[in-house]
Each structure stands twice: as C-alpha cells, then as structure tokens.
Amino acid sequence: MASIVGSYSLIFGLSCSFLIIFFSIKNFKNTQVFDNRILSFTFLQFFLVVISFFSLILAFVYSDFSNETVFNHSHTTKPLFYKISGTWGNHEGSLLLWLLVLTLFISIFLLKSKKQKKQYRILTSLIQQIIIIGFFFFLIMTSNPFNYIFPIPKEGLGLNPILQDPALAIHPPMLYLGYVGSSIIFSSSLAAMTLNDISRDWAKHIKQWVLVSWFFLTLGILLGSIWAYYELGWGGFWFWDPVENVSLMPWLALTTLLHCILVLEKKLFLTSWVVILSIATFTLSMSGTFLVRSGILNSVHTFANDPERGLFILIFLFCLIFLSLFIFFFFFKTDKNNNSLFWLSKETAILVNNWFMVYFLVVVLVGTIYPIFLEVFSSEKISIGPPFYNKLIIPFLIPFLLAMTIGPKLKWIKSDLRNKGYLILFFIISLLLSIMIIKNLSINFLVNTVLVTSAFYLFFITSRDFFVKGFNKLSQNIAHFGFSLLILSILFNNIFSTEIISNLKIGETFEGKNFKIKFEKIKQKEEYNYKSIKGKFKIENLDGSIEVLYPELRIYNQPNIVTSEADIKTNFLTDKFMTMNYVQNQDYFNVRYQVKPFMIWIWLSVILISLGGFVSFFKRYEN
Amino acid sequence: MKIINYLIIIFVFLSFNSLKAQDQNDKLNIEITKNLRCLICQGQSVYDSDTEFANSIKILVQNKIKDGKSEKEIYSYLKSRYGEWILYNPEFNKNTYLLWLLPILMFLIGGAIIFKLFIKKKN
Numbered sequence: 001m002a003s004i005v006g007s008y009s010l011i012f013g014l015s016c017s018f019l020i021i022f023f024s025i026k027n028f029k030n031t032q033v034f035d036n037r038i039l040s041f042t043f044l045q046f047f048l049v050v051i052s053f054f055s056l057i058l059a060f061v062y063s064d065f066s067n068e069t070v071f072n073h074s075h076t077t078k079p080l081f082y083k084i085s086g087t088w089g090n091h092e093g094s095l096l097l098w099l100l101v102l103t104l105f106i107s108i109f110l111l112k113s114k115k116q117k118k119q120y121r122i123l124t125s126l127i128q129q130i131i132i133i134g135f136f137f138f139l140i141m142t143s144n145p146f147n148y149i150f151p152i153p154k155e156g157l158g159l160n161p162i163l164q165d166p167a168l169a170i171h172p173p174m175l176y177l178g179y180v181g182s183s184i185i186f187s188s189s190l191a192a193m194t195l196n197d198i199s200r201d202w203a204k205h206i207k208q209w210v211l212v213s214w215f216f217l218t219l220g221i222l223l224g225s226i227w228a229y230y231e232l233g234w235g236g237f238w239f240w241d242p243v244e245n246v247s248l249m250p251w252l253a254l255t256t257l258l259h260c261i262l263v264l265e266k267k268l269f270l271t272s273w274v275v276i277l278s279i280a281t282f283t284l285s286m287s288g289t290f291l292v293r294s295g296i297l298n299s300v301h302t303f304a305n306d307p308e309r310g311l312f313i314l315i316f317l318f319c320l321i322f323l324s325l326f327i328f329f330f331f332f333k334t335d336k337n338n339n340s341l342f343w344l345s346k347e348t349a350i351l352v353n354n355w356f357m358v359y360f361l362v363v364v365l366v367g368t369i370y371p372i373f374l375e376v377f378s379s380e381k382i383s384i385g386p387p388f389y390n391k392l393i394i395p396f397l398i399p400f401l402l403a404m405t406i407g408p409k410l411k412w413i414k415s416d417l418r419n420k421g422y423l424i425l426f427f428i429i430s431l432l433l434s435i436m437i438i439k440n441l442s443i444n445f446l447v448n449t450v451l452v453t454s455a456f457y458l459f460f461i462t463s464r465d466f467f468v469k470g471f472n473k474l475s476q477n478i479a480h481f482g483f484s485l486l487i488l489s490i491l492f493n494n495i496f497s498t499e500i501i502s503n504l505k506i507g508e509t510f511e512g513k514n515f516k517i518k519f520e521k522i523k524q525k526e527e528y529n530y531k532s533i534k535g536k537f538k539i540e541n542l543d544g545s546i547e548v549l550y551p552e553l554r555i556y557n558q559p560n561i562v563t564s565e566a567d568i569k570t571n572f573l574t575d576k577f578m579t580m581n582y583v584q585n586q587d588y589f590n591v592r593y594q595v596k597p598f599m600i601w602i603w604l605s606v607i608l609i610s611l612g613g614f615v616s617f618f619k620r621y622e623n
Numbered sequence: 624m625k626i627i628n629y630l631i632i633i634f635v636f637l638s639f640n641s642l643k644a645q646d647q648n649d650k651l652n653i654e655i656t657k658n659l660r661c662l663i664c665q666g667q668s669v670y671d672s673d674t675e676f677a678n679s680i681k682i683l684v685q686n687k688i689k690d691g692k693s694e695k696e697i698y699s700y701l702k703s704r705y706g707e708w709i710l711y712n713p714e715f716n717k718n719t720y721l722l723w724l725l726p727i728l729m730f731l732i733g734g735a736i737i738f739k740l741f742i743k744k745k746n
Contacts, residue, residue, distance in 0.1 A: 234667075234670075236671070239666070242666070355730075363726045366725050370721070370722045378718065380707065381708040382713050382719065383707070383709070383711050384711070385658065386657075386658075387658055387712035388711075388722075392726055392727075396730075499653070581673045583673070
C-alpha cells in the first residue's frame with residue numbers, strides 16, 4: 001500500500017516539474033510580478049517527494065517485503081533505528097533522499113530570494129527543475145525504490161552490517177545536503193550569467209548557499225571519517241580511498257569558491273573564476289555520484305553499483321556540462337573593470353589560496369581517475385595510494401600554511417607589513433618549539449620540522465587573534481585556527497602513533513616494549529540480530545596504569561557477515577584502539593592494539609572548521 | 624676477569640643492537656605492507672587486512688627483510704609476481720609520467736595565470 005502511494009507521488013512530483021517549467025516560461029517576460037503558481041507547485045512537488053520518502057520509510061519500518069528495495073536491504077530482526085536508516089543506506093533510497101533535498105532546497109531558495117530580481121529567480125528555478133527532472137527520470141527508470149515483487153518473500157536479505165551504525169545513519173543526509181546545496185549554486189550562477197547579472201549583490205546572496213553547502217559537506221565528510229575510524233577496524237581515519245576522494249573534491253572546490261567569493265563581494269573582480277568554480281563544484285558532486293554508483297572504482301566503500309545506472313548519470317552529467325558551457329560561451333561577458341591588483345593585498349592572498357586549493361584538487365582528481373583512464377587505454381592496472389598523495393601534497397602544504405597565516409593580516413587593495421613585528425617573533429617561537437619536539441625522534445628532521453613549524457605558526461597567530469581581535473572576523477579565525485589544529489593533530493598523530501599486531505590465544509600475554517597485553521577471556525552473547533564474541537584484554541603500561549579493553553566480533557544473522565568492532569578508550573590526549581579478528585581454523589585471535597595520540601583533536605578541529613562557516617552564516621544573516 | 628667484563632659489555636651491546644634491528648625490521652615491515660594493496664580485498668592495504676592472502680604477503684615481506692633485501696628489491700619482487708596493481712606507490716615510468724607531472728604542470732599554469740593578472744593590471 002505504502003509503495004503504491006510512494007510510487008504515484010513520484011509520478012505526480014515529476015509532472016509538477018513540467019507545470020513549473022510551463023508557468024516559468026510564460027511568466028518570464030510577460031509581467032513584472034512573480035507568478036505565485038511557480039512557488040505553489042514547487043511546494044507541492046516537495047510535499048509529494050516527502051510523501052514518497054515517508055512511504056518508503058514506512059515500508060522499511062513494517063518490513064513490507066513486497067517492495068524490492070525493502071527486500072534487498074532489510075530484515076525483520078533488524079533494530080527499528082536501522083530499519084529507518086536503511087531507507088537511505090541503499091542506492092534507490094539514497095537517490096530518493098537526493099531528490100528530497102533537491103526539492104527542499106529549491107523551495108527554500110524561492111522563499112528566501114524574494115528580494116532578488118524576478119527573472120533571476122525564475123531562471124534559477126528553471127535550471128534547478130532540469131536537474132530535478134533528470135533525477136526523477138533516473139529514479140523512476142533505472143532505480144525505482146517502489147518495485148513490486150511477487151510472490152512476496154517471507155524474509156528480507158538484510159542490510160550490510162557495517163552500515164548498521166549511528167554515524168552512518170546521518171552521514172549520507174549530511175553529505176547530500178552539501179552536494180545538493182551546490183546544485184543551487186550551480187543553477188544560480190548559470191541564471192545570473194545568462195542575465196549578465198553577476199554582481200556584488202549576487203555574490204552576497206549566493207554566499208549564504210555556499211556557506212550552507214560547505215558546512216554540511218564538511219560535517220558529512222567528518223562523520224564518514226569517524227565511522228571509518230571505528231568501524232573498518234584498522235584505526236585510520238583517511239585512506240585516500242577513491243570514494244573518500246570523491247567527497248573531498250567538491251569540498252576543495254567549495255572551499256576555493258568560498259574564499260573567491262569574498263573578493264567578488266568587495267569588488268567586481270574574478271567573476272569568470274567564480275562562475276567556473278560554481279559549475280565545477282556541482283559537476284564534481286555529480287561525477288562523484290557517477291563514479292561511486294557505477295562500480296568503476298575499487299573501494300572499500302562500494303555498496304551499490306550497476307553499470308546501467310552509471311551510464312545514465314554520465315549522460316546526464318554531459319548534458320549539464322554542455323548546458324553550462326553553452327551559457328558560459330554565449331552569455332558570459334568578461335568583467336571590463338580596471339581594478340588594479342597590488343602584490344601585497346588581501347586579493348593576492350586569496351588568489352594564492354585559490355592557486356593552492358586548485359592544485360590540491362587537481363592532485364586528488366588526477367590520483368582518483370588516472371588509473372581508470374590508464375586501464376582503458378593501455379589495459380595496465382596501477383594503484384594509487386597514500387604515498388602518492390603525501391608526496392604531492394605535503395611539500396605544498398608548507399607554503400600554503402604560511403600564506404594562510406599572513407594572508408588574513410593583509411588589507412584589501414593595498415597593504416604593508418609595518419607594525420607586524422610579532423609575525424617574526426611568533427615564527428621564531430614556532431621554529432624553536434618544533435625543533436625541540438622533532439630532534440629526539442628518529443624521523444626525517446628537515447621535512448618534519450618545517451612542516452610542524454608552519455602549522456604551529458598558523459596556530460599561534462590565529463590563537464593570538466582571538467585575544468586581539470575578539471569578535472572581529474571571528475568566523476574566519478575559528479576556521480583557520482581549526483585548520484592549524486587539524487594539521488598539527490594529524491602530524492603528531494602520525495609521528496607518535498604506535499601499533500602492534502599479534503596472534504593471541506586466550507590466557508596468553510603479549511610483552512611489548514612499553515606495555516603488556518593479557519588476553520583474559522572471551523564472552524559469548526546472543527543479541528537480537530547477531531551473535532557477539534567479546535574479548536577481555538588487560539593492558540599493563542610501563543608506568544603501572546592498567547587499561548581494560550573489550551573488542552568485539554559480531555556474527556550477523558542476515559546477511560551472514562562477521563564484523564569486528566573496535567573498542568576505543570578515548571581521552572584528551574590519546575586513543576587506545578583495539579580490535580580482534582577471527583582467524584579461520586585456528587584457536588588464536590589476531591589482535592591489533594594501537595595507541596593513537598590526539599585522535600579526538602582531529603575530530604574537534606574539523607568541527608571547529610565547520611563552526612567557522614556556521615558563525616559566518618549567522619553573522620551575515622543579522623546584517 | 625676484566626676480559627669477561629668486556630665480553631659481557633660487548634655481548635649486551637650486540638644483543639641490544641640486534642634488538643634494535645628487530646625493532647627496525649618490524650617498522651620496515653609495517654611500512655612496506657601499508658604500501659601494498661591486498662589483491663583480494665576492496666581497497667584495503669595488506670597491512671590493514673586479515674585475509675589469508677594478506678597474511679601470506681606479510682610473512683613473505685618479513686622473510687625478505689630477514690634475508691637482508693632492501694625495500695626497493697622487495698617492491699620489485701612483488702611487482703614482478705603480482706603486477707603493478709599491488710603497489711600503492713606508483714612508480715615513475717612511461718605509464719605514470721602524466722600522473723606525476725600533470726598536477727605540477729597545473730600548478731605552474733596556475734602560477735602563470737596569476738602572474739599574468741598582475742602584468743595586465745599594471746599596463
């Protein structure tokens with residue numbers, strides 16, 4: 001029943017699009033007044049997609065296995081929370097979520113843009129409707145969430161257990177809010193370009209949307225990273241895995257755009273660059289979806305793919321790129337202003353920021369798609385992993401951090417470095433501090449010292465600004481401070497992490513250099529939809545402190561998969577991380593124990609970074 | 624007596640050294656296996672994986688290190704046996720010139736564009 005309602009609301013939702021387009025075209029030139037029917041039908045469309053989404057949730061909650069999506073991804077013994085989150089834990093449902101956010105955002109856009117010109121609003125909504133129609137067709141034709149199966153199966157196939165996790169329940173919605181937010185930026189910049197209306201006012205207006213998408217995308221990536229840290233079981237938080245890269249690329253583009261739009265807001269400069277970035281951000285989000293869903297990538301995160309779907313997104317993507325190129329070449333007029341550019345100014349600093357950000361973006365992009373192309377053209381398979389990214393990114397991170405420290409100190413148009421003696425003082429302090437930390441370690445002295453110095457430098461200067469500037473430029477300061485903290489935490493985490501892997505039987509003790517690990521016992525327990533085997537490990541540290549960790553193995557009933565749940569003891573300085581793994585036909589377990597300093601600071605600093613965007617959004621809202 | 628003392632000191636020193644070497648070997652082993660792809664997994668390194676394949680590679684690498692093989696030799700051995708697909712650190716050869724140089728090239732082009740912006744504005 002729910003499926004029928006959902007299915008029909010989708011079709012009605014699609015027809016709304018055509019009505020909206022019809023009214024938009026009629027309204028575009030005729031009168032001065034915005035036709036409110038466009039607004040009404042946009043709301044109606046959103047409402048219909050909500051109904052459709054809720055009926056899918058209902059089908060999941062009541063385990064209605066006559067629905068193919070529910071059958072493939074749910075099971076009666078699954079806890080209610082994961083029945084609900086399972087709605088978007090699969091390809092069909094997650095696309096419905098995309099559509100939901102798409103229609104939600106265009107409704108909000110139309111409500112919030114009443115001060116903007118009529119033609120601009122209509123055109124933005126028109127382009128957005130083209131995207132929406134594309135997704136409707138994609139959903140209905142290749143991945144309908146409401147397919148019916150007969151005879152009705154008694155039991156579903158279940159959701160992949162590693163997806164049964166609270167962080168992963170909210171990770172996709174967050175990420176989609178970011179991705180889809182970029183669609184508004186895309187439509188809006190195309191509309192403004194067509195009307196030759198890219199102005200400072202437009203920059204102010206669209207910056208809100210940039211901030212919103214950026215905020216959610218940042219949090220979405222963070223949640224995914226936290227999930228990978230504790231769920232995938234080897235204690236890393238970023239693997240340079242293609243699917244992770246695919247979410248990082250729009251983020252990099254969006255961050256570049258966010259900085260670039262600051263310039264446009266002040267003076268009419270870099271307009272074409274802003275437009276290119278707006279187009280790139282959404283295109284990257286879309287191609288991300290394409291790469292993940294098509295199954296081309298070899299990734300630990302692959303869970304839903306089908307070549308036919310990939311092809312559809314690819315064609316759709318090409319249409320959108322073609323449309324944007326068409327508008328860019330035929331409507332866009334380059335800025336004829338004669339703003340002079342002085343080498344020492346905030347504009348230059350932002351240009352430098354953009355330069356490096358785009359470079360990082362290119363590194364990630366090339367690293368992600370190069371193997372695909374190489375395989376097609378020469379049928380040779382190569383892998384690109386962390387060493388590639390480290391080699392190309394780390395050396396460039398150093399000047400980037402330095403520019404990030406000095407850039408915000410500069411004024412618009414023309415600046416000098418008088419009265420900035422503290423910049424040198426803080427640099428010397430950072431350098432000495434780094435040398436003291438690094439010199440006793442058996443790692444590459446030069447690279448690490450320079451890297452840590454530049455991160456400390458940014459850290460101290462931004463910390464100082466909290467005291468000196470107070471609430472002035474708070475958002476920027478929080479974000480930059482967060483970034484310095486992030487780099488420092490990652491560096492120290494890398495430098496000071498220790499790890500051991502050992503095979504242990506129950507009762508055995510592992511003797512390490514600084515600690516002893518005793519495998520005391522295991523406890524078996526029957527849970528609702530899995531069998532749990534919990535190990536008890538006692539860790540005696542050299543300083544006498546004792547820690548008890550309980551890593552767990554879960555044998556899920558449906559699908560029959562064994563997962564390993566890490567036990568993590570977190571405090572402000574270090575994480576103690578332990579997993580155990582089952583080894584076939586042996587009476588021992590494979591145990592992995594890691595001491596990872598500053599883990600929590602990595603998460604906190606990303607939260608700080610996104611908080612910067614949050615503050616900026618509300619500060620603007622008050623104005 | 625004195626000689627025995629010296630011998631003990633030398634012995635302790637030697638065993639300490641070999642202990643340190645053991646430690647170094649473990650570190651090298653971790654570093655190498657982190658740079659190898661587990662061929663039967665979905666995007667996991669050999670180090671991160673606990674599959675039979677990964678475990679056999681771990682032991683293989685350990686033995687090679689014990690035999691005194693250098694990091695480079697181990698990589699090239701594995702490459703000849705399993706193909707380039709196993710290496711997470713792509714080599715610089717005719718297949719990968721573009722991979723390594725394209726980002727750098729883009730960086731230079733970006734710099735040139737910014738530079739041109741200054742020149743143009745001055746005139």
